[in-house]
Amino acid sequence: MLDFLSEISVICFASCYLLALLLELSRLIGRYPGRGIAVLAVTVIGLLTQLAYLTLRATGSDGGDELSRLATWMDWSLLTSFGLAVCFLVMYLRRPDTVISFFFLPAILLLIGLAMMLRNQPPFTRSEAFEIWRTVHAIGMAAGSAAVTVGFLSGLMYLFQSRRLKQKRAGSTIRLPDLETLQRLSRGCLLTSLLSVGVGVLAGVVMNLNRWGQVGWTDGGVLFSGALFLWLLIASIVEMLYAPARRGHKVAYLTLASFGFLVLAMFGVLGSPHGEPASKPGPPAVGIHTTMPSGSIVLGEILDQPEVFLR
Template sequence: MLAILREISVTCFFTSYLVVLVLELLRLAGRIPGRGLAVLVMMVVGLFTHVCYIWLRASAIDGADAGMLATWSDWSLLMALALAIFFFVFYLLRPDTIISFFFLPVVMGLIALSFAVGHLPPFTRTEAVEVWRNAHAVAMAVGSSAVLVGFLAGVMYLVQSWRLKRHRAGSSLRLPTLETLGRLNRRCLVISTIAVAIGLLAGVVMNLNRWGHVDWTDRGVLLSVLLLVWLLAAASVEFFYAPASRGRKAVYLTLASLGFLVLAMGGVLSTPHGQSGETPAVDSAVIESPDSNIRSDGERSL
């Protein structure tokens, strides 16, 4: 099976996205039976081959000091994958809209860009760790902030709902409307889910570059994964299940998300995962450059 996957090339997913774009252009010619199913199939094929190609590319590191997913070509492919996923999600939510004309040309342009910058040398492991650490920190900070903003919007929603039931909304304490607060709450839920997912993936790549493995049994990592799973479930419930009180449902989901966030932050801060002085579980010589070994030997001789 792995041998078959190694035959995947950029042409596979580029062609898949191109076929999807052509199928979407055929909308202008009128209704074509089976066109929508063909779009779904080709997008699944494109995303699957795209992910496999990046995964295999990350697994085949050229040189002991070369960073994993640490070239401009890699990052162009990652950006293309992110846009392709966003397009597919939007397409599933609103298949009647035509957004492929905007997304897919940019996706294919980023794939072409990966070829144009393919000759540039990769960053070292140390540089890759710093880049992915910054991405991890920024994404998790954005995700946490979005959860907190959603929590505040949820509290204001409940207060405003209580005041409306008791006809006190016209007092000197003015709050945004329930529609505004509900919309803000849902947006924060989406932003926090995407940001935490990016942060978790960046953390995985950072650990692979730094230590060569990920300690999935670490309490901070487990709670971060649990937070992401909850946010994904909450976002799915929000967008695919519509009870009578849609706004109140989103509020309760966000309040629960705050609880998971507190647990995740507590797990991170109470373990070496969230401390700068953590020590790797594998021999650091595996990822050190020859120069660093020479310096270390010199320091020991002194």
């Protein structure tokens, strides 16, 4: 299986995105049955092959330099194009009647072309890559946590305002945003938290690959962060594809549950060595050897006693 995946090249997923663009451009000619399904199919194939390609580069299984763990300009261009492709797929599923492909797909292909132009650029060192991905990991998880918290608060306000409306007390001195505004805010926070936590989890995986050469999948912080991302993914899919989940109290309940997963993830991180800085070895002992009648004496870390050297 690994031998088969190792045959995947940039041409494979670039061809898929190009074919999807050509299929979408056929809108200018006329209507063709099954075109939308074909666009979705080739886009999904392109995403899967690109994911496999990036995974092989991240794990060093592509036969390249051991230090090349998504630590080149080529890798980052491909990651950006992958993120755009994911956004395109999600938006296309929601509104297949639009022509967003005319904007997204050319940008994706341009980024892939840029990656090919930068393929000969030397990679960053492992320590440099670790620091960069650690920063991305921290920013992604912090932004995701903030979005989940804002969604939780908007969900609480939605439920509180809905109860006040039922009791006909919404016109009192305590004013809150209307339900439609709170509902839009909850949905926006759900999607934002999914993207941010996804970036944070991915960056954490690459960070550990650059630091240790492996990922501690059984670590509590990793497990709970992955569970948070999985929940956000499921909640976003339900909200997107299940129409009743977009209305009423259901969005608020999804944001409340997301906050619960966030709390569990925080306890998982705090209760494990996840994220702790690596212990750095102390500086080598400075020793001065001098020969005396009684033998060889090592004078280490006593440089502040110069009288020793004068005896």
